Amino acid sequence: xxxxxxxxxxxxxxxxxxxxxxxxxxxxxxxxxxxxxxxxxxxxxxxxxxxxxxxxxxxxxxxxxxxxxxxxxxxxxxxxxxxxxxxxxxxxxxxxxxxxxxxxxxxxxxxxxxxxxxxxxxxxxxxxxxxxxxxxxxxxxxxxxxxxxxxxxxxxxxxxxxxxxxxxxxxxxxxxxxxxxxxxxxxxxxxxxxxxxxxxxxxxxxxxxxxxxxxxxxxxxxxxxx
Amino acid sequence: xxxxxxxxxxxxxxxxxxxxxxxxxxxxxxxxxxxxxxxxxxxxxxxxxxxxxxxxxxxxxxxxxxxxxxxxxxxxxxxxxxxxxxxxxxxxxxxxxxxxxxxxxxxxxxxxxxxxxxxxxxxxxxxxxxxxxxxxxxxxxxxxxxxxxxxxxxxxxxxxxxxxxxxxxxxxxxxxxxxxxxxxxxxxxxxxxxxxxxxxxxxxxxxxxxxxxxxxxxxxxxxxxxxxxxxxxxxxxxxxxxxxxxxxxxxxxxxxxxxxxxxxxxxxxxxxxxxxxxxxxxxxxxxxxxxxxxxxxxxxxxx
Numbered sequence: 239x240x241x242x243x244x245x246x247x248x249x250x251x252x253x254x255x256x257x258x259x260x261x262x263x264x265x266x267x268x269x270x271x272x273x274x275x276x277x278x279x280x281x282x283x284x285x286x287x288x289x290x291x292x293x294x295x296x297x298x299x300x301x302x303x304x305x306x307x308x309x310x311x312x313x314x315x316x317x318x319x320x321x322x323x324x325x326x327x328x329x330x331x332x333x334x335x336x337x338x339x340x341x342x343x344x345x346x347x348x349x350x351x352x353x354x355x356x357x358x359x360x361x362x363x364x365x366x367x368x369x370x371x372x373x374x375x376x377x378x379x380x381x382x383x384x385x386x387x388x389x390x391x392x393x394x395x396x397x398x399x400x401x402x403x404x405x406x407x408x409x410x411x412x413x414x415x416x417x418x419x420x421x422x423x424x425x426x427x428x429x430x431x432x433x434x435x436x437x438x439x440x441x442x443x444x445x446x447x448x449x450x451x452x453x454x455x456x457x458x459x460x461x462x463x464x
Numbered sequence: 465x466x467x468x469x470x471x472x473x474x475x476x477x478x479x480x481x482x483x484x485x486x487x488x489x490x491x492x493x494x495x496x497x498x499x500x501x502x503x504x505x506x507x508x509x510x511x512x513x514x515x516x517x518x519x520x521x522x523x524x525x526x527x528x529x530x531x532x533x534x535x536x537x538x539x540x541x542x543x544x545x546x547x548x549x550x551x552x553x554x555x556x557x558x559x560x561x562x563x564x565x566x567x568x569x570x571x572x573x574x575x576x577x578x579x580x581x582x583x584x585x586x587x588x589x590x591x592x593x594x595x596x597x598x599x600x601x602x603x604x605x606x607x608x609x610x611x612x613x614x615x616x617x618x619x620x621x622x623x624x625x626x627x628x629x630x631x632x633x634x635x636x637x638x639x640x641x642x643x644x645x646x647x648x649x650x651x652x653x654x655x656x657x658x659x660x661x662x663x664x665x666x667x668x669x670x671x672x673x674x675x676x677x678x679x680x681x682x683x684x685x686x687x688x689x690x691x692x693x694x695x696x697x698x699x700x701x702x703x704x705x706x707x708x709x710x711x712x713x714x715x716x717x718x719x720x721x722x723x724x725x726x727x728x729x730x731x732x733x734x735x736x737x738x739x740x741x742x743x744x745x746x747x748x749x750x751x752x753x754x755x756x757x758x759x760x761x762x763x764x765x766x767x
Contacts, residue, residue, distance in 0.1 A: 287677070289767055309682075316679035327674045331482040343471060344680040388678065 239265045239396060239427050240286065245295035247281055247451075255281040256292070257451035263429065265395065268422045270438045271431045272462055273448035279431045282448065283400045287321055288312040300395060317345050320389030320426075324401035326381040328373040328388075334360070335369040338388045345392055355391060363387045363417060379410030386417055396427045403434060411437065435462040468684075475688035479668075480695065486667060487696075493660040494700035495707070497653045498745055502708050504646045505741065506730060510719065511642050513728050515635045519598050522631065524624055526591040526608065530558065532615035537589055540613055544593065549604035554592040561587040588617055601628055657749065658756045661696075665689060665760035672764045686761045693753030701746045708734070 240263040247256040256278050263269050273279045284290040285297060288307050296305045304315060328337050338359060339352045347355075360366045363383040365376075373381055382402055389397055399418060403411035415430075415437055422428040432438060438445055438461065445460025446453050480487045526544075528537060534557075541553050556564070562585045569575040579586075595604050605621045665672075668689070675685050712730045719728045734741060 289677070313676070313679045313681045313684075316677065321677065323677075327677060329671055329674055331479070331671070340675070340680075341678050344675075344678060344684055346467070348467065 239263050239267075239300060240429070241296075241298040242282075243296040243298075245282075245285065245297060246293045247278075247285060247290060248293040255451055256285070258295070259448070259451070259453050261446055261453055261456070263427060265427055266422070266425050268419065268428045268441070268443045269430070270441060270443060270445045270460070271429060271448060272433060272438050272445055274433060277448045278451040279433070279448050280400060281451075283321075283398060283431055286398060287319060288315050313344070317341075317392060318394055318396070320386075320392075320394040320397040322382065322385050322389050322397070322399040322402045324404035326373070326378070326385045326405075328381055328384060330373050333370050333372055334365060334376070334384050337373070337384055338391050341388045341391045347392075356387075359387045359391050360384075362390070377410070378406050379413060382406060382410070382414050383417065386414070386421075390421065390426075394426065396429065397421060398429050398431070400431045401433070402430070403432065403437065408436075415441070438462040468687075472687040472691055476691040476695065479688055480692055483667075486664060487692075490660055490664045491696055491699055491703070494657055494696055494749060495703050497657045498700055498704040498749065499707065500653050501650060501745060502704060502741075504649055506712070506715075508642060508646060509730060509733055510728065511638070513723060513726060515639065517723060517726050518631060518635065520594075522595070522598060522601075522624075522628060524593040524595070524604065524608065524621065526593060527617040528589045528591065528615050529617045530588050532589060536615050537591070540611075540615060541591055544591065544608075544611075547604070547607055549596055549600045549607060551594045551596045553594070556590045556592060558585050558587055558589050561585075561590060598628060598632065601625070654748075654752055657752050661693060661753050661756035662760045665757060665764070669764045672761060673767050676765045676767045682762065682765050685765055686758065689757045689761055690754050693757050694750045697746055697749035697753055700749060701742050704745070705738075705742055 240261070242259050242261045245256050245259040246254065248254050259278070259282060271279055271282065281290060285292050286299065288304060288311075291307075292305065296303065298304070299315070300318065302315075304311075307315060328334075329340065332340065335356060339347075339356045342352050342355065357366055357369065360369050363386055365380060365383055365387070368376060368380070373384070376384070382405075385402075386397075397418070402414050402418070406414065411434070418428050418430060419441075430437075430441075442459050445455070445457050445462070447455035447460075447462075528540075537555060541555055544550055545553055565587060566576065566579070593604070593608075595601055601624075605625070608621065672685055676682075709731060712734060716730055719730065
């Protein structure tokens with residue numbers, strides 16, 4: 239599903255954020271990518287969604303080589319990967335329903351299809367009663383669930399969660415992780431990028447450890463080793 | 465296609481109404497900018513009227529012999545009126561000339577006493593010739609010089625040429641200066657509108673970034689903002705038109721008092737050219753809004 243071959247990312251003034259990352263994530267896996275702040279986790283996420291271009295190497299997602307992806311193709315890539323961010327990234331001037339349906343609208347989804355699918359997805363994340371509220375009217379945990387709903391609504395094969403529990407308390411964090419596990423059960427490949435030791439250790443799933451821009455460890459049933 | 469258009473319109477109106485204060489501020493700045501442009505137009509119209517008023521004062525006096533008979537004078541007048549360079553001719557008889565002279569110098573006792581001393585009317589009958597256009601002045605002078613009529617006393621038009629050249633020079637400089645200043649103010653106004661729109665888009669920076677990260681194409685993001693720019697331009701022009709007419713109506717009596725005898729009807733001028741004036745402003749404002757939007761959205765959607 240995702241293959242990175244010797245991925246190197248250099249920033250100006252010779253700062254090497256990624257120093258030859260090699261990894262292979264298979265369809266349906268639940269993988270945690272862990273590392274301390276500044277290790278290169280978020281940079282790796284950015285390269286996977288086309289936000290940053292790599293300096294050297296190759297990235298293939300679902301058979302598509304995105305190494306030299308053009309500006310016009312980036313939206314197409316992002317519609318195929320569901321992404322969840324630490325700061326939720328909801329549109330504050332749109333209701334929760336509109337936030338989730340926006341992801342379908344950018345793909346040209348018809349109003350009838352949106353009216354059918356969005357409430358269903360909101361139900362999965364437990365927010366069907368609050369569809370017509372605005373993001374600032376709900377809690378952080380609920381906002382993250384809306385972000386998950388938005389990421390899921392066009393049924394991506396890959397769900398990329400970049401520090402999804404970073405701004406949440408432990409109870410809400412656990413709820414989000416439970417949700418991600420449920421999504422993974424339906425066959426979606428889930429990549430969880432985190433530096434939360436407790437969460438990683440409790441999952442007992444594959445763990446790839448990034449340190450100094452390199453993948454230094456890859457365990458099938460891994461632990462947070464840093 | 466229809467679905468995309470409907471979505472663009474919906475998003476555009478949603479954006480305007482859900483950011484109502486920002487929208488109002490943007491609209492107010494646009495209205496002020498358009499008001500400034502219209503004021504410049506008023507200054508131009510008034511200025512043109514003033515220049516025309518000065519140019520209309522210019523006429524050529526053809527002095528005739530005192531002994532010329534009335535019918536000969538009128539015959540000459542009729543002949544001259546046929547010339548294409550002549551707009552109209554006023555005949556001032558000896559008696560009329562004397563009356564006008566006395567009226568002009570009514571507060572100068574010395575001149576009036578001298579006139580009384582003379583005992584006779586020293587003034588001559590005159591034909592006051594108004595040219596059709598000052599551009600034809602040279603042709604008119606040439607035609608007058610070519611007339612062979614013994615009742616003409618003198619035909620020295622050198623002074624007129626000199627005065628006319630001076631007037632033309634001054635009015636041209638005034639016109640050029642007005643054009644330069646107007647252009648400068650219009651440019652400043654355009655910059656103000658451009659930056660106002662950029663600031664408006666800047667406040668949507670985070671929103672644009674999020675839309676891009678969720679998979680929206682640049683066009684999908686840009687179109688609602690472009691439409692909003694056109695809506696702002698339309699609302700701005702309508703608001704200015706509604707504000708400007710009462711303003712002109714208030715101004716009109718003062719202009720009429722200043723330009724006595726001249727036709728300065730600003731409301732009528734604006735009404736008569738309403739499509740051209742406000743249509744041009746709508747197109748101009750829309751273009752500036754759209755260009756600012758395109759550049760700003762492009763900048764913030766580089767994610």
